[in-house]
Amino acid sequence: MTSSFIHPSLLLIAGALVLPFVRGPLRRPYLFLVPLLALGAVMLNTGLSDTFGVYRFMDWELVFGRVDKLSSVFACIMALMAVIGTLYGLHVDKAGEHIAAWFYVAGSLGTIYCGDYLSLFFFWEMMAFASVFLVWFRRGKKSLRIGYRYLLIHTIGGIILLAGIMLRYQAVGNISFDLMDVAHPELYTWLIMIGFALNAAVVPLHSWLPDAYSEASFNGAVFMCAFTTKTAVYTLARACAGMEILIVLGVAMALYGVIYAVMENDIRRLLAWSIVSQVGYMVAGVGIGTDLAINGATAHAVVHILYKSLLFMGTGSVLYMTGKTKFTELGGLYKKMPVTLFFTIIGCLSISAAPYFAAYVSKSMIITAGFEEHLYVTSWLLMFGATGTFIYNGLKLPYFLFFGKNNCSDETWERAGDPPGNMMIAMALGATLCFLVGSAPSFLYSMLPYPVDYDPFTAYHLAETLQILGFAALVFFLLKGLMTPVDKICLDVDWLYRQLGRGFMWLSKNPIQWFDTAWGEAYRAVGLRSLMTLSKFWSWFDWHAIDGVVDGLARSVRALGGKVRVLQSGQIQYVLFYATSLAAVVVITFILYQLY
């Protein structure tokens, strides 16, 4: 590997492998140091702009270090998130959780830096197989089942992606991971796009996300909310920018997530639906494909990681302290968790694109890009979705969790309180970054893939945002009775998956099992009987024919032996007599033969 490029994934993987041997007082400094080193490596790489770590493997050229502005900005936020996430879970003693998280981040960074589909697929699968442990490590009754569902879906996505990669290799003769010809899509273009889209939780391939993220461990969810979907957005921006179907899918995601989040009773599942909705903006931006849209999608991915991780840290604190995640079992927590409330409110303002908070400088870039391309319906619908984001995340979440009716049991109320110091420091870091990015976005804009000619701090944008937030809040407080959470779950397309699974099980247990039984009976009745008859014939043949010959030969030898045996008296004079007589016969025969 070229000396100037340091692959952060190697640092994280090496750090994860050494972690079990680092114990006692060194454990926490080590936990903090490894992701910090990875972040340092990424920052150093940001100064580069070239391709590094190029190896030949069989006929293929593997590229592990493609450094350009698009990969650098995504790598920076991923590495920063690894630091914040590890800091949040610093008190977790189980090394396995940190190892899984670091392998997960390593997979994401490997995907972001790679320049070919083979290494991409390797790191892609590393992400899936590492992140499933963050679900299993919650160790709840449902964790194992949900983890397997998550793995199954991602395996299917991986197979679709691999099929696309193979078809593309057959068609174009290389495995370079670059922008595809989206104006003339081939089958492999669609397959690769679907493989990426599944990880981006594009509707209707999204149901794994609320299923898994809401059931991950309290710190596992902080990692999961950042990496899989945003890495997928990166791959879509790299390979599928300008693919128009992504605009439709992105808008569908933005609205679908809003409706389900409004209905949701589980605070972390609400945030998971929120990811579906927010990633929809990024997918739509990638679909629009202009410089401003790609910049907007990238910027929104960066700020989304910041505010979403902050929100998952806030709700994770509630889970960690109370053991509860349902609105119907919580409420009124401002008295017991004021610091958590404060940081969560900053996350809520950030996701709602409130002025001077994170999404204010990114979401509007995507919507403006839509307007500039005369995609009015797209932009109106995205604005509609943005209003919904404020309803469920800016108002519903804090209101019903920290204010509203107190549904806590005595035990829950007793356990509630602000979390340990390291968790609050991580939230403070996330909240600070949300405010800094939202109020001074020039640093973020300088990192975006294309030159930025966009100013979010116009009077019109401020007026537009304040009107939407203000009047949406008014309607919320007038109609909040309609939004009061109820202890129910929402049916999603996973109902269809489950029905298909149930249908498969029915097929297995009924017609397939019946056929298997019938086949067994038929085999026993027909096949086994004929086989026994044939076996009996061969037994008879063996006994009478083969054994007859062999035994006959043996009997002949034995009979001959019996005849010859009488000659064996054991007395030397008889032996000499027989030998001499035989010799005499031979000599006489020879002489007679010579004479005549």
Place this chain on the structure above:
Amino acid sequence: MTQFIEYLQTHLKILVGVCYGILVVVVGFALVVDTSHAHSWVEQHIPAFWSIFGAIAAAVIIVVARWLGRAGLQVRTDFYDCCTGDNSNEEEK
């Protein structure tokens, strides 16, 4: 912070009045702001357009979500349990 929130709760009418006042200021600001660079005709020609948009969008989202929930999307929590054996996660810490 807790005390401040409780203070606001005990003076709820004042808080609501202040909020309405803020809304009036926001609308006033929207009426005087330059809309000539807005992207669409409706933004340029309908006064305080985004106030109307925000209110209608919020109402539609809340009502549609409520309707879909009542129409059958929201089901009891043990809906899947009868066939899968799923149970809720135990409380944890």
